[in-house]
Amino acid sequence: MQFASANSTERTCKLSRRKFGQLAAAAAVGTAAESSMPLGAAAESDAKPFSDAVDHPISAAVIGCGGIATHHARVNFAPWFQIDALCDVDRRRAEMYRAVAPDAKTVCSDYRELLERDDIEAFFVCTPDHWHTKVTIDAMRHGKNVYCEKPLTFSVDEGRVVRQVANETGRVLQVGTQQRSDPKFQTAVALARSGRLGDVKRVTVAIGGGPSGGPFETADVPDGLDWDRWLGQAPMTDYLAQRCHGSFRWWCEYSGGKLTDWGAHHVDIALWALGWDAEKSIEIEVLDVVHPVAMKDGWPTDRQSFNTANRFTVRCVLPGDVELIIRDNAADLGFDNGILFECERGRFFVNRNRLAGKPIEDLRRIPLTSQERTGIGLGNEAVSHMENFYRSCHGHAVPISDFESHIRHLNVCHVANIGLRLGENLRWSAAEARIANHPQANDFLVRPQRSGFEVV
Incomplete structure (x- = not known):
């Protein structure tokens, strides 16, 4: 049995409402392998409708302005999240990111400047791997919900710390394992x-x-x-x-x-x-x-x-x-x-x-x-995956x-x-x-x- 290979460059999947509708239609006639089961993230019957998300995006900060963050800004954030602040230890990358997040009012090189901001509700942690845990736990301790790219931790012991802080703070923590x-x-x-x-x-x-x-x-x-x-x-x-x-x-x-x-x-x-x-x-x-x-x-x-x-x-x-x-x-x-x-x-x-x-x-x-x-x-x-995080931030499901x-x-x-x-x-x-x-x-x-x- 020969199988087609995937592109070795990681891509983030955006499965839009329109696309899911197409999958559902395909399921009705049984034409697509995956359409026999168009599953999605857990959502309760009283979850916010799509129109509410358009009207009320969540204010967020992007920490780390590289490739995956750029991809999210181009195809995934809207209409769920409004990017109001950018942070990168390389100032040039943060400034370049304005091309995909022109509404961001703040650009900085130290994410700690954003922790006390009550108007920022969520952090998107898109740094290199060795910074994921540190930024995530600091954000949760300051009341932020967090979407952290994978891998969430750099070591086994960091997983212990994340568990402790997430349970203590009750913040929503979604990992970017979009599969x-x-x-x-x-x-x-x-x-x-x-x-x-x-x-x-x-x-x-x-x-x-x-x-x-x-x-x-x-x-x-x-x-x-x-x-x-x-x-x-x-x-x-x-x-x-x-x-x-x-x-x-x-x-x-x-x-x-x-x-x-x-x-x-x-x-x-x-x-x-x-x-x-x-x-x-x-x-x-x-x-x-x-x-x-x-x-x-x-x-x-x-x-x-x-x-x-x-x-x-x-x-x-x-x-x-x-x-x-x-x-x-x-x-x-x-x-x-x-x-x-x-x-x-x-x-x-x-x-x-x-x-x-x-x-x-x-x-x-x-x-x-x-x-x-x-x-x-x-x-x-x-x-x-992004809508799932949005709904989770509104208390409708564990991510x-x-x-x-x-x-x-x-x-x-x-x-x-x-x-x-x-x-x-x-x-x-x-x-x-x-x-x-x-x-x-x-x-x-x-x-x-x-x-x-x-x-x-």
Whole structure:
């Protein structure tokens, strides 16, 4: 079985009301695989109608004015959110962002200037990964609802802090894992959990490999960039253009590479479909790993080159001997990005471009029932990821990408990454939030933090 591959460049899906109407119409005649189940985020019967959202957008600030923030401003924010403030430690990027957010009245380089603003109700955290948790918890502690891009956390311990602050403050926290609002992925999850195909035995997730690059030359810090603040919690180091902005993800000081990039999406969907019990342990076996630089005790030996893994295969064994395979690609299975579910009575595939396999074709003849559709905690009304956040801010539902499940699933990616860095097999005890078989590996659950930038 050959499967079409997804574009390796991450895109944010906007599923408009018009598009959902088209899917619903297609479902009536059974012409689209995903249309057999146009699910959406949970919404109660008294949810605000679309016209109210147009009339009353929520005032928000954008923290981090790079590519994903620009995409949101162009196609996702309106009519739900009015962007009134912009912040980026690179002043040039914040000023350039005015082209897509011309109504923003405030531009600054330190988000703390916006925390006390009562007129700003929500924060969109679109910074590099290593700043996500710090900005998110500060915003929640100042009464803001938060939409944070994935990955929400940089380490397992940061997940503990986020949980504590979110529960203490009662703020709405939506994660930008927008695949949860995509009918294709929702159909895959509901089918896997329906029991129609028997038990799921194996899920293979292909997320692409990271690049090699370097050694890069140090340079002067560009005018307008606060390099010290960009680094934040990460160690002080000389400026390299390749450490910053578009290529930060390939440095373990700022990100988890592909494991917390595409892994934060596809592993999330896989574990959502499996209904993973967080109280159980997971065996994580490193079958293959190649880093672009030599590693010693889990740390890169070259400070001038990309250092996150660029080839890997990880086998995770969940309770019931269910296998979750996380790979850079699955070319031998016919795809390089996506999720393959193998069940007792059939298999099927999903990525952002395609939902395929005989069990999907069978849905045209015997659609999923209402009970099977709502069995994963979703209502029958399909809404976009951004509208879901808007509704959640108005108290109508827990966000579809809730922080609890996101942290639980992302921790598997974090621990798998630790295994890759050490080249060791690990036993992750989620209930105890520790690695049971490797004392040294537990040191990586909490990252070193520079004074003044701590996540506490």
